Amino acid sequence: MTKLDGVRVDVRRSTNSPALTLAGVGVLVALLTAAPWIFPQGFVSILVNFFVLLIMATMWNLLAGYAGMISIGQQAFVGLGGYGVLYFALKGMSPFAAVPVAVVVGGVIAIPITYLLFRLRGGYFAIATWVVADTAMIIIGTVNFLGGGTGKLVPGFTSLSPSELNHYAYLETWGMAFVVLLGTYLLLRSRMGLALAAIRDNEVAARSMGINVVRARRVIFIVAAAGCAGAGAVLTLSQTYVQPTNEFSLQWAAEMLFVSMIGGLGTIEGPILGCIIFFALQQTLSQQGAWYLVILGSVAMAIALWQPRGLWGAVRDRFGIELLPIGHWVGPLREPKALTETSEE
Amino acid sequence: MTWFNILIEGALVGGFYALFACGLSLMFGVMKIINLAHGDMAVVAAYIAVFLVPHLHISEVLSFIVVVPIFGLVGYVVQRTLIQKSIDRDPFTTLLVTFGLSVVIENLLLEGYSANGQTVNIGSAAYNSWHPGGIFYLSYVSLVVLATSVVVLGALQFFLSKTGLGRQIRAVADDQEAAELSGTNYRHIFGVAAAIAFATVALAGIAYGMMTQFSPSSGGINLLYAFEAVVVGGIGSLWGTLVGGVALGIAQEFGAHFGPQYQVLGGNILFLLVLAIRPQGLFGKKTALS
Numbered sequence: 001m002t003k004l005d006g007v008r009v010d011v012r013r014s015t016n017s018p019a020l021t022l023a024g025v026g027v028l029v030a031l032l033t034a035a036p037w038i039f040p041q042g043f044v045s046i047l048v049n050f051f052v053l054l055i056m057a058t059m060w061n062l063l064a065g066y067a068g069m070i071s072i073g074q075q076a077f078v079g080l081g082g083y084g085v086l087y088f089a090l091k092g093m094s095p096f097a098a099v100p101v102a103v104v105v106g107g108v109i110a111i112p113i114t115y116l117l118f119r120l121r122g123g124y125f126a127i128a129t130w131v132v133a134d135t136a137m138i139i140i141g142t143v144n145f146l147g148g149g150t151g152k153l154v155p156g157f158t159s160l161s162p163s164e165l166n167h168y169a170y171l172e173t174w175g176m177a178f179v180v181l182l183g184t185y186l187l188l189r190s191r192m193g194l195a196l197a198a199i200r201d202n203e204v205a206a207r208s209m210g211i212n213v214v215r216a217r218r219v220i221f222i223v224a225a226a227g228c229a230g231a232g233a234v235l236t237l238s239q240t241y242v243q244p245t246n247e248f249s250l251q252w253a254a255e256m257l258f259v260s261m262i263g264g265l266g267t268i269e270g271p272i273l274g275c276i277i278f279f280a281l282q283q284t285l286s287q288q289g290a291w292y293l294v295i296l297g298s299v300a301m302a303i304a305l306w307q308p309r310g311l312w313g314a315v316r317d318r319f320g321i322e323l324l325p326i327g328h329w330v331g332p333l334r335e336p337k338a339l340t341e342t343s344e345e
Numbered sequence: 346m347t348w349f350n351i352l353i354e355g356a357l358v359g360g361f362y363a364l365f366a367c368g369l370s371l372m373f374g375v376m377k378i379i380n381l382a383h384g385d386m387a388v389v390a391a392y393i394a395v396f397l398v399p400h401l402h403i404s405e406v407l408s409f410i411v412v413v414p415i416f417g418l419v420g421y422v423v424q425r426t427l428i429q430k431s432i433d434r435d436p437f438t439t440l441l442v443t444f445g446l447s448v449v450i451e452n453l454l455l456e457g458y459s460a461n462g463q464t465v466n467i468g469s470a471a472y473n474s475w476h477p478g479g480i481f482y483l484s485y486v487s488l489v490v491l492a493t494s495v496v497v498l499g500a501l502q503f504f505l506s507k508t509g510l511g512r513q514i515r516a517v518a519d520d521q522e523a524a525e526l527s528g529t530n531y532r533h534i535f536g537v538a539a540a541i542a543f544a545t546v547a548l549a550g551i552a553y554g555m556m557t558q559f560s561p562s563s564g565g566i567n568l569l570y571a572f573e574a575v576v577v578g579g580i581g582s583l584w585g586t587l588v589g590g591v592a593l594g595i596a597q598e599f600g601a602h603f604g605p606q607y608q609v610l611g612g613n614i615l616f617l618l619v620l621a622i623r624p625q626g627l628f629g630k631k632t633a634l635s
Contacts, residue, residue, distance in 0.1 A: 070440045072444060116617060124572075124576065126381070127572045131572075132617075139610070142606055258448075293448055297446070297449035304434075305430055
């Protein structure tokens with residue numbers, strides 16, 4: 001309850017009941033945690049790929065949707081995450097324990113890279129991220145210890161039966177996705193999130209309000225690098241084999257970009273919706289080779305031109321729903337319907 | 346003699362990179378955008394030269410006579426429709442749209458013509474080379490491509506500095522609003538610049554097909570080299586792009602000297618060094634820097 005121009009108004013986070021959302025999320029979390037015991041193996045492995053892409057898309061959304069950076073080189077960190085797991089597994093660590101270490105390594109490697117890349121902006125920044133990814137791929141491909149260009153099988157899985165391996169790989173992937181989503185949600189609700197929303201809406205205005213835009217971008221780039229490394233690391237648990245051209249493939253960048261754009265940039269829910277659409281499309285068109293990328297690319301182009309806030313943006317504008325509220329709503333006291341949304345455009 | 350060879354080979358490859366990159370450089374200079382589908386346009390041109398032009402009973406060597414004007418037209422139309430629409434939103438949208446276009450083109454080519462490598466057939470000319478003094482080999486194709494590149498860049502420079510249309514392009518590049526106030530239709534000028542960019546990249550694509558095998562995925566890596574050439578030479582300078590292309594070619598040949606896997610790495614390291622030490626490039630203004 002706050003006073004605004006002498007009128008008592010209600011400031012809160014969400015329009016709908018938080019308890020209801022929380023209960024829904026709780027049921028979903030329980031269901032997804034129990035998934036390996038409930039669903040057939042085929043569906044569980046689709047879920048693994050779903051979560052891997054969801055992590056990447058959420059990270060890309062932070063970069064592009066909030067911090068205004070278009071990167072087409074995030075596969076650098078996906079690959080470093082995968083190879084991080086291989087490296088520590090070769091050094092005798094359990095691959096499952098190596099995942100969080102690979103995440104930290106991905107984030108740390110991103111720090112010096114930001115000092116190089118942040119010298120460029122816009123499209124030049126975008127292609128420079130790609131150069132970094134290409135360089136990382138070539139360098140990794142020359143290291144014989146990591147299997148060179150042909151790749152290497154990750155050791156340390158032999159003590160587990162195939163079904164145990166699948167279960168553990170699924171649980172760690174789902175855990176990573178949960179941590180990434182929760183972390184993103186909390187980040188966007190924090191002071192940093194407010195700064196990011198301001199940068200997203202108007203960079204010059206944000207700067208004039210005293211927001212350190214470069215610092216905010218640097219933090220987001222490092223977080224996104226760590227997140228993408230996490231995606232690559234958990235993917236390695238279910239693939240158990242890493243190879244440079246697969247790990248550092250530009251296709252990762254294409255998929256994370258399309259998914260977050262179709263779903264809606266600048267919202268947490270957007271990439272989730274985008275991932276669901278992506279997997280529905282991929283399952284339908286899986287017999288048709290590369291056509292799903294043609295369709296995704298065309299849809300993403302159309303959305304960029306005519307519906308830049310994506311499908312979730314359209315749903316939200318139409319019905320005023322927010323599942324994971326991060327803004328502040330100001331309304332008359334105890335009125336269920338919101339009047340203004342302060343942190344939005 | 347090895348070092349001399351590296352320099353010569355590098356310079357020859359660099360000429361090709363400059364030809365590939367000048368359209369990228371021009372579009373950035375005039376429209377302030379990056380066409381991420383630039384490399385794929387070149388690949389499309391090469392596929393047309395191999396698969397469609399022979400139906401017209403024109404030999405593949407001369408395919409550029411047909412393909413280059415068509416690409417000029419395509420460039421104008423794509424600019425006035427798709428790219429202009431995305432520029433009207435914001436530069437951010439342009440990147441997303443051209444990246445989408447790039448992925449769509451690459452996968453359409455993959456579906457249409459498979460991932461098999463193709464070449465533009467120029468008969469025995471592909472293997473002939475000149476070896477003065479019997480010391481090093483200069484392939485005729487690379488020499489012709491380097492010469493073409495110098496001629497194209499020279500013609501472009503002349504066009505931009507001496508003709509009325511060229512001056513309009515430069516006016517729009519310098520100050521779009523002032524050029525508009527003076528009666529220039531900037532959308533038309535954008536179209537002309539894109540037409541030139543598409544025509545030169547079509548020429549580069551056909552040249553690429555003559556020099557080496559190409560496949561649907563060749564566009565990306567060539568965009569990368571073109572981009573490196575532009576940044577090394579300096580953003581916004583045409584002759585800088587030629588110097589950047591040659592520097593990149595030499596760095597790659599230097600890397601290749603230590604093993605084939607280091608060829609691309611040599612170029613990437615040069616790029617990252619320039620970014621670290623002289624981010625505006627060898628001849629650049631500070632326009633693209635943040």
